[in-house]
Amino acid sequence: MVDRWLRREDERLLTGAGRFVADLRVPGCLDAVFVRSEVAHGVLREADCSAARETPGVAGAWSAADLPGLPPMPDTRQGEATREWPSLVKNRVRYPGEALAVVLGDDRYRAEDGAGRVLVRIDPLPAVVTAEEAAGDEVRLFDGLSNVALHGEAGQPIDDEVWERAAVVVESDYRQQLLMPSPMECRTILCVPEGDRLTVWSGHQAPHRLRSDLARLLGRPEKSIRVVVPDTGGAFGSKSAVFPEFIVVAWLAERLGRPVRWIEDRRESLLVATRxxxxxxxxxxxxxxxxxxxxxxxxxxxxxxxxxxxxxxxxxxxxxxxxxxxxxxxxxxxxxxxxxxxxxxxxxxxxxxxxxxxxxxxxxxxxxxxxxxxxxxxxxxxxxxxxxxxxxxxxxxxxxxxxxxxxxxxxxxxxxxxxxxxxxxxxxxxxxxxxxxxxxxxxxxxxGGERGSLHDYVGVEAGEDGGVVARCGASSSGQSHATVFPALVAETLGVDPARVRLVEGDTDELPGGVGSFGSRSAQIDGAGLQHAATLLIEEARERAARMWDLPVEETAWSDGAVHPVRGTAAMGLSELVKRTGPLRIDERYEADxxxxxxxxxxxxxxxxxxxxxxxxxxxxxxxxxxxxxxxxxxxxxxxxxxxxxxxxxxxxxxxxxxxxxxxxxxxxxxxxxxxxxxxxxxxxxxxxxxxxxxxxxxxxxxxxxxxxxxxxxxxxxxxxxxxxxxxxxxxxxxxxxxxxxx
Structure with a gap:
């Protein structure tokens, strides 16, 4: 593969033709605004939404007390101790900006007006913001439980004798400060109920993971949820999870039967996005x-x-x-x-x-x-x-x-x-x-990832029109997938890259997908697409061999066509599909x-x-x-x-x-x-x-x-x-x- 291929994404994105979650126009959509804590640690005494509900253009306002069935965040059980992360604060604020209530409005402006009228009372508690401060457990985030949530080690302890016999020993202390990923586009989600289906639009790095999490939290079959990732303005790791705001938006969209959207603004991102x-x-x-x-x-x-x-x-x-x-x-x-x-x-x-x-x-x-x-x-x-x-x-x-x-x-x-x-x-x-x-x-x-995630789902399909569709479980947030993956498949098949179209970021297109994080896309999905394209070539040769009544070994592939080893006849993908039916390879590709x-x-x-x-x-x-x-x-x-x-x-x-x-x-x-x-x-x-x-x-x-x-x-x-x-x-x-x- 060479440099001469221009990025397919560039013209569309640089001319303002990109399609982000905030650009989607859905009739009847409500915009969500979250009321957030102004303290780092405290006891929530009141989150009164009654005045917000009376604000013109506000469709509803809720605290945790108003949504008793609202599920908490997943993955909160560590060992024998359960530390629940509520989607809306129930009684204890544990970080600045934690969501206390949500207001839905006919547009963002009206929702902001309503959020400003939510009455909040919090009794502050001492806060600890470094591991050194918190490790002593003088201020506990969860009553009766240590702030130390995990002990781990790698390698074997080193005997004191090793240090004593060494010619030189140096020691130092370092601080790796907290950083903010700061993508151009902050976190986004739009949930659209459509009969028995829920379509979720989100700038997300792992759409199949998001589908699984939401299905489990909402008590729905996975097949009833479709997650679609449109253009995404960067991620850097910060968009690969489900978040409390996502759960609230999906929960309310499902119960109200109306589309609900949350677009995180920069002020929110600085306060509550991942670190x-x-x-x-x-x-x-x-x-x-x-x-x-x-x-x-x-x-x-x-x-x-x-x-x-x-x-x-x-x-x-x-x-x-x-x-x-x-x-x-x-x-x-x-x-x-x-x-x-x-x-x-x-x-x-x-x-x-x-x-x-x-x-x-x-x-x-x-x-x-x-x-x-x-x-x-x-x-x-x-x-x-x-x-x-x-x-x-x-x-x-x-x-x-x-x-x-x-x-x-x-x-x-x-x-x-x-x-x-x-x-x-x-x-x-x-x-x-x-x-x-x-x-x-x-x-x-x-x-590539750790054990258990060193795989992905990929597919390559040839059409009657001569085009090729490449599918993978990745989800681009700026890594040029739309340029690189089609070129890779085209190189393997020996066809013009313009004939290959990439489909990703849509849970309806593949049975599963791991996503894009940990520098895994080229290593896992790229290798998988190359493998799937190779399997498609093998299938094409087998079909042609049956048509020509030849052993497979007497067929060959070159320049996007199958031909007999001896002879001049050649058959391209388009003709092969027309004569033998759909040609699609789907694989769960394993790597390391x-x-x-x-x-x-x-x-x-x-x-x-x-x-x-x-x-x-x-x-x-x-x-x-x-x-x-x-x-x-x-x-x-x-x-x-x-x-x-x-x-x-x-x-x-x-x-x-x-x-x-x-x-x-x-x-x-x-x-x-x-x-x-x-x-x-x-x-x-x-x-x-x-x-x-x-x-x-x-x-x-x-x-x-x-x-x-x-x-x-x-x-x-x-x-x-x-x-x-x-x-x-x-x-x-x-x-x-x-x-x-x-």
Whole structure:
């Protein structure tokens, strides 16, 4: 596959012809507005909706007391303790912005008017907003139950003797701050009752999962619900679950027999959309006198939000990936997931792998300084050599393939590592020059998913008109599926990509689907579509062989047609379907996880007096195996690098003393990097295909969020010549940098 194919989506989206949930026009639709808590933790005394119901244009207003049958969120049982997450607060507020009531109006304006008239009384309670605060259980979110919702570990405990005998041992503490995914389009849902069917429109990453959850919660057969995903303005992991607002909207639409829609606005999103990261980490790293790693220990206290939903287990990704790309013989990681008075922490681009890479890579630089070794040389001595793949890590991962040394070397050459080190020495000799620093980060990540989700449903169908329909259980939120997947099927069949049309994001089209998250689409769905297209070719050859009274072995396929091995006759798909009937292959394709990797490097200039950081250059060398569309892969890598830049320098959720996020000015308070903040970025690649699918592709969407932040932070620490990294915690705001330099 090559770069010449323009993205099919571009013209439609860039000319305003996209079709998002907010664009859908449904007769009789009611708009939902949620009344939200202004406190982080408290006892709900009253949520009186009577005045709201009298507001002109308001069709109804309800609190939890008015909807006794309203189901709670699923997945709230952890072990023997049940911690219910109600769809509307019943008696206890546990995070700022938690929904207290809902108002439906003929339009959003009237619903907002009604919401403003709901009378709310809450008795505040003390709030805890970090895992460290909450883990002591002095303030309990659930009476009689600990805030610690999960204990986990990966690898084996390391004997004290190992640390005592090591030539060098370094320890550090890090904070992975809470982040907001911040897609262009916030969360959306539109539920339309249609007789015995309920059609749900949502910008969602996993439509079949949403269908299953809603069916279970509403007590309906899955076949009675259809979920359709129109155009989606980004997701980054934040749109792959069912949410309390979704349950309320679906419940009311079903009972009122009218369409109901909720469009989350930016203010709501900043307050109650899912969070990412949120870990306090302690690391201990040991090496021998030559810089060979001996042992690594990672302790994680993870802030998972107010309720133990799906995010409670995701810190285990950090534990499983703690080894990184190194041949460390002993690795042990422990995790505690702790409930806090914040919105749910959920998978956000990288989902556990950035949290694993950052502490390890930052501590590698600390170790290099302690050993008086160049940071690049320390990494070179410890990277897994190519001949050791497949490589089993001490934490139980089995890496499929890799050449980590090649990625490191390419990154160093691309950056001009030696040249920048020379410039650094020159500036250090000049008292009037601003210092520069060079930072590296070698990473390895997991793509595809965990056991139980390493599959998807795919289909390829040939029509009488010569067209081909490709179906898959993925759901695009900006990954160019409509361009890449048809081109892949066309390449396999030997036809023009214009003849292939992709259908996804519709639960009526396939019996099941896993969705798009965890950098799985190309690796799982792409490989599945290639496999289904290959099966279609085999079926076409078998049908032609029967027509021509030939053994299958005497037929061949090329350029979208079947023909006898000996002879000139050929039959295209259109004619074959006309003569033999519908030709469709449906498969449940099974695959395995893969492990993309790479090296990121950064050069920064720091003004110690002002605390400002100027990124002079960023280099990202990534390996995702076979790149199905290099231009799309580069776009994914570039966007991910910018998000990694945001974590390193700008983004973070600040809390007031009352536990409420200080985000009253929206994106003026939660800083996202803009075009003006993007430094020169150079992308490179190595290609080590995975042997676990014939396609050879690994995930490509999350590399920058993983590799870029520690490279930047290491560069700043290098510029300031810091002996200990604890003084630099992300985001590296001017105040943080100024204090570290003081």
């Amino acid at each position: 990412g990261r949120g870990q306090d980490q302690h690391v201990r790293l040991a090496a021998d006198a030559d810089g060979r790693l001996v042992a690594y220990e990672l302790t994680v206290e993870a802030d998972v939000g107010a309720y133990p939903h799906l995010g409670v287990a995701f810190p285990m990704q950090t534990a499983w990936m703690a080894t990184g790309p190194y041949t460390t013989p002993q690795v042990h990681a422990t995790v505690r997931s702790v409930l806090t008075n914040t919105m749910m922490t959920y998978p956000y681009r990288g989902a556990g792998r950035p949290e694993a890479t950052s502490p390890l890579e930052r501590t590698m630089d600390v170790l290099a300084r302690r050993l008086d070794l160049d940071p690049a040389e320390l990494r070179r001595r410890n990277l897994i050599p190519p001949e050791q793949f497949p490589y089993r890590t001490p934490t139980g991962r089995v890496y499929d393939s890799g050449d980590h040394l090649a990625a490191l070397d390419l990154a160093l050459r691309t950056l001009d590592y030696d040249g920048w080190r020379a410039e650094q020495a020159r500036r250090r000799a000049d008292p009037g020059a601003l210092p520069v620093g060079v930072g590296l980060s070698c990473y390895v990540e997991r793509s 996880m893969a492990f993309p990797f790479g090296t990121h490097a950064a050069v920064v200039e720091v003004d110690p007096d002002l605390g400002t950081v100027r990124v002079l250059r960023l280099v990202a060398v990534d390996d995702c195996g076979r790149a199905l569309d290099p231009a799309v892969v580069r776009g994914q890598a570039f966007g991910s690098v910018v998000q990694g830049l945001g974590q390193a320098l700008y983004e973070g959720v600040p809390f007031g003393d009352d536990g409420v996020p200080v985000l009253g000015n929206g994106l003026l308070d939660y800083l996202l990097p803009t075009y003006a903040e993007i430094p020169p970025i150079e992308l490179g690649e190595t290609r080590t295909p995975t042997p676990r699918t014939p396609l050879g592709a690994k995930g490509a969407g999350e590399s920058g969020c993983i590799g870029t932040p520690p490279a930047i932070v290491n560069a700043v620490a290098d510029a300031l010549r810091l002996d200990h990294p604890d003084r630099l915690q992300m985001p590296l705001t001017p105040d943080v940098v100024w204090r570290a330099a003081a």
